[in-house]
Amino acid sequence: MSKIKCQCGHENPYGTELCEKCGRPLSEKAKKSDIVDMRYEGSSRRSQTYKSSIIDKIWNFFSSVKIGVSIIAAVLIASAIGTIFPQKFYVPATTPEGYLEYYERLYGTVGKLYYELGFYDMYNSWWFKVLVGMLATSIIIASIDRVVPLYKSLKKQRTRRHPSFMKRQRIFGEGDVRNTKESLAKAEEKLQAMRYNVKRENGAILAEKNRFSRWGPYVNHVGLIIFISGVLLRGIPGFYVDEAMWLREGETRNIVGAPGYVLENKKFTLENYTKEEAAEVFGEALEKNGMIAKSYTTDVTLYKQDEGALPGSESLKKVKDYAINVNKPLKFDGYNVFQMDYKLDELKNMTFHLVNKSSEESLGEFTVNLSDPAKVYDLGNGSTVNMLGFYPDYDGIKDGEPYSKSPVPNNPAFIFQMNTPDKPEGEKSFVAIRQTLEVEENDYAIKFAAAETRNISGLTIRKDKTLYILLLGGLVFMIGVIQGMYWQHRRVWIQEDTEGHLLIAAHTNKNWFSLRKELDTLRETADLPAYIDRQDPELDKPEQEGDEEIWT
Amino acid sequence: MDLVTISSNLLFVSFVAYLVATLFFGGAIKKSKSEKAYHNSKWGTIGLVITIIGFLSHLGYFFTRWAASGHAPLSNMFEFTTAFGMMLVGAFIMLYIIYRTPSLGLFALPVAIIIISYATMFPTEVTPLIPALQSKWLFIHVITTVIGESILAISAIAGLVFLVKNIDMTKKSKSRFWIEAVMYTLVLVLGFVVSSTTFNVMNYEAEFTYIDKDEAPAEITYHIPPLFGMNEYEAMTPEKMTPWVELPPIINAQKLSSLVWSIAVGSVLYVLLRLIARKPLAAVFQPLAKKANSQLMDEIGYRAVLIGFPVFTLGALIFAMIWAHEAWSRFWGWDPKEVWALITWLFYAAFLHLRLSKGWEGKKSAWLAVIGFVIIMFNLIAVNLIIAGLHSYA
Structure with a gap:
């Protein structure tokens, strides 16, 4: 496509609205408009x-x-x-x-x-x-x-602009002053004091500040793209681990998702706020709401398997003891282990007596470890109990067989065979909580004596290599929005035209009131023509002349 | 006097200060003949000083309550909403110092007053922190979010001034209808305050048992007369009012009753106000907005979004994600509150793009600012009370 040559001699890329150098309107649309569209500087x-x-x-x-x-x-x-x-x-x-x-x-x-x-x-x-x-x-x-054309045209802008550009600015003024040279010199000095970068070339001033704020939107968009790419990366294996495990008190198990690491749950504690410690301040709230949880803590020990050790072998090296709390995950090697859930008082062991029904005499007791029940329990006096069936989560009879709906001992049931000196061939009994079934009338029975419970911690294991990418994205985004929103790009053009009039024009990408305030301060120092803001019909004109203050 | 009592007294002082300051800002507008005088009005300066005193007292409430409970008072609806009112005033002070415009105060302070009154309708006792909230991020995340939201809310106030000033109230139009709808909504909040306070003073209590949505039995206490009954309710206090209808388990009939009471009382209030004024409420306020410069209000509205948006992003999204990762093991979980923070963020992002590229200034921009405030309030009120999620602390 052909270039557009401006009257000032500069060659602009095809599609340019305002000449990159002098600002002359090039397109028909720009020529017709009263106020030029300054977005992206009228670039192509x-x-x-x-x-x-x-x-x-x-x-x-x-x-x-x-x-x-x-x-x-x-x-x-x-x-x-x-x-x-x-x-x-x-x-x-x-x-x-x-x-x-x-x-x-x-x-x-x-x-x-x-x-x-x-x-x-x-x-x-x-x-x-x-x-x-x-x-x-x-x-x-x-x-x-x-961003590309904006960068180019801001870089190429010339100090002296064509009057047609000046006249089409939203803030514009023209007029005669007593001493043009002096006005320009004073304006230059004042603008510098107001932290403008001032360029001056024979009778024209371009004062500019905070151009960097124009790049804010693009910087924050880069941040967003970094963030979104971080999210996409989580699909790649190894970048992201998200697993959950239940660990019972006393158990030591491989950490799901973190090969080579083993975790022991020493104790889970649920603590509530007590009236004694908190009555003074929290009394009313505790009264109203009942129990309020204070902490969920799992005391753990983290072990690492020795390098080169066979899987399942016992060569563990202790890494550390830690109390995992909500808001205080266990951190190691890029992994985080979070306290997420708990179950209180799961059955661990059950102790039973073998009793003679008529004499109510005990022939001894035995303890069933519910996570690893034995086949035979020897009571030592010639009596043994065989476990013929174990149903950890008994849920009624299905197809003539007792049925367990899960491997978790929520409602354990057993079929025992009792072998006693009197009945060496054995008697069978089905034992569940608060329930005993016998095929025939037995002489002996299994009586529940005691149970031991333990708590379970629900832990979540996470590894997220993308976190730093996400954080970087967030940081870049914040830099971008602050850069773009907390500063404004302002420009003031002052120049003497061929007939000796002074022209003043100003542009900002936002906050026009603040720009006008700056111009008013500038006019207090330097003798400059009055300006108008073409988009504010309500603008108090007398304000510029300094009308007398009306106090009430 | 213990700290908790001092704290609530300080809150009361700030409440009164905001009321008085509103009158002074009104005076500033009434007494000024011109735009210039309006900027430099003595009345406005006195109003600002009283506002600052109120704000300091409000900060006093915040820190004494913090000292009493041992945690930043940002953990339930009362505390959060009060802090929101406080920061709204803080944001107003900041923008007043930049632009010196009393009409902004005349609208911002009443909104802050309504918000604080609304807050005190929730349980105000000091509650100990549940484990998930025990973190330094409680303060960092919530206070940043509150500050961001209140600066954004100022943009809606500026928008409101702009609209009240510029909408022609003599002719029937969509704008006239909607600006009056905004006024009506504000009166409804007052209706909620009036109805809750009345029944509270009467010590009204009606107890019921019901079956919740998981088909488990539960109990509930109404502090207002039960217009609606919970699923399969049975009255434990039969001498009290019998509900008109029983509702399905997914609807909280107690909250619905409270809502209907607020609407009823608010509507009566509104009708009374209309009868007294004999014109739309927006028209009543119009003379107070007349002296504001439209261009200036537009700029304040835009500037508030520019200042508030980064703060909101930092607090409601970035800090939120960091804390969510610490406490819940994931930085983002599509919890309703999180989603609505994202929606708020997307909305203001759209606002900024429309303004920058499509030139949506003036009325359009003012309406968008008001809608943004509606979204923020929706997230504060509806998401907490109606849509259950991890953030339902009240």
Whole structure:
């Protein structure tokens, strides 16, 4: 495409609205307008210039702010819909039927529809991911489309601008002053004192400050892209571990997801606030709410398997003791182990007596370790008890057999065979909590004596190598928004035209009031023509002349 | 006097100070003939001084309560909402010092007063921290979020001044309808305060047993007359009012009753105010907004978003993620409160892009600022009270 040559002699890229050097309007649109559009300095943007090929069309689609905002709105609405009912991961179900049943039971037809439209797993749906992907694409393309030409034209700007550029600025003034040279000199000095970078060339001043703030939006977009890439990286194996394990008191087990590391649960403690320690301040709250938990703590010891040791061998090296608390995870080698859940008082051992039913005499006792029950218990006096069946989570009889619904000893039941000197062939008995069944009338019975319980800690194991990438993304984003939002790019042009009039114009990318305040201070020092703000019809004109103060 | 009592007295002092300061800002506007005088009005300066005294007393409430409980008072609805009111005043002071515009104070302080009144309707006793909240991040995350949200809220106040000033209240229009809807909503909040306080003073209590959504038996106490009954309720205090209807288990009939009471009382209040004023409430306030410079209000609204957006991002997203990773083992879990923080963030991101590139200034920008405030309040009120999640602390 051909270049556009400006009257000042500068060659501008095709599509330029305002000459990069002198600011003369080049396009018909710019020539006709009263106030020039200063966004991106009237530079040539790819998306506004090339519109024919398919690549141009894709580029233009994603570089459009209208499209960008529409994508933001779509993500926003989808996110909001996802909060109407609980999402999949908060629902106590595992199968599709289970989910459907849950949503239908609680929320009726709307709930069923919510499930069927896939809204119950909104944030993992393919189209939500596509939306986020489109957002990322839009961020990248829209930024490149703008930042490159903006950089070029801010770099090339000349001190003296064409009067047609000056006259089309939002803040503009022209007039005669007593001594032009003196005005310019004083203005230069004052602008420097106001921390402007001032350039001066025969009778023209360009004062500029905080140009770096113009790069803020692009810096924060880079931060967002870093963040989104961090999230994408979690899909790669090794970057991200997320496992959960239940560890009983006294147990020592390999840490799920962290090969080579072994964890021992020494004790789990649940502590509540007591009235004594907190009555003075918290008394009323404890009265009202009942128990309030103070801490969940798992005391653990972390071991590392020796290098080269065979898996399962006992060569463990102690790494450290630690008390895992909520908000205080155990940290090692990039892993974090969190206190997430607990179960109190799971049955550990049960002790029984073998008794003679008629004499109620005990023939001895035995203890069943519920996590590792023995086959035979020898009571030492010629009597033995054989365990024929063990049902840790007994849930009634199914197909003529006792049935256990899980391997967790929530409701243990046993079939014992009692071999005694009187009945060497043995008697069978089915024993469950508060229940004994016998096939025939027995002479002996197993009587429950005692039980020992223990607590279980629910731990979550995480390793997330992407965290630092995410943190970097957040940091860059923050730098970008602060840079772009807490500073303003301001420019003031003052020049003498060919007839000896003085022209003044100013531009800022935001906060025009503050810019006007600066100009007012400048006019107090240097004799400069009065200006107008063409977008503020309510502007108090007398304010510039310094009307008398009206105190009430 | 123990610290907790001192603390609540200080809160009361600041409440009164804000009321008095509002009157002074009103005086500043009434007495000024011109824009210039309005900027430098003595009344405005006195109003600012009283506001600052109120704010310091409010800070006093905050730190004495902190000293009493041993943790930053940001752990439940009362504490959070009070802090929100406090920071709203703080943000106003900051912007008043930059722009010196009394009309902003005349609208910002009443909103802060309504917010503080709303806060005191929640249980105000000092509660010990549950394990998940025991972290230095409680203070860092919540206070940053509160500051961010209150600066953003100032943009809505500036938007409100802009709209009240510029909407033609003599002709029927969509804008007129919606600005009056905003006024009505504010009166509804007062309705909530009035109805809760009345029944509270009467010591009203009605107890019920019911079956919750997990089909387990539960108990509930109403502090307002039960218009609606919980699922399969049975009255334990039969002498009290019998609910009109029984509701399905997913709806909290107690909260719904309270909502309906607020709307009823608020509507009566609104009708009374209309009868007294004989014109829309927005028209009543219009003369007070007339002296504000529209361009200035627009700039304050925009500037508040520019200042508040980074703070909000830092507090409600970045610090939130860091803490969520410490406490819940994941930095993001699509908890409703998290999602609504993201929605707020996306909304203001859209606001900024529309303003920068589409030139949405003036009325459009003012309306967007008001909607942003609605989203923030939705996240504060509805998400805590209606949508259950990890953040439901009240």
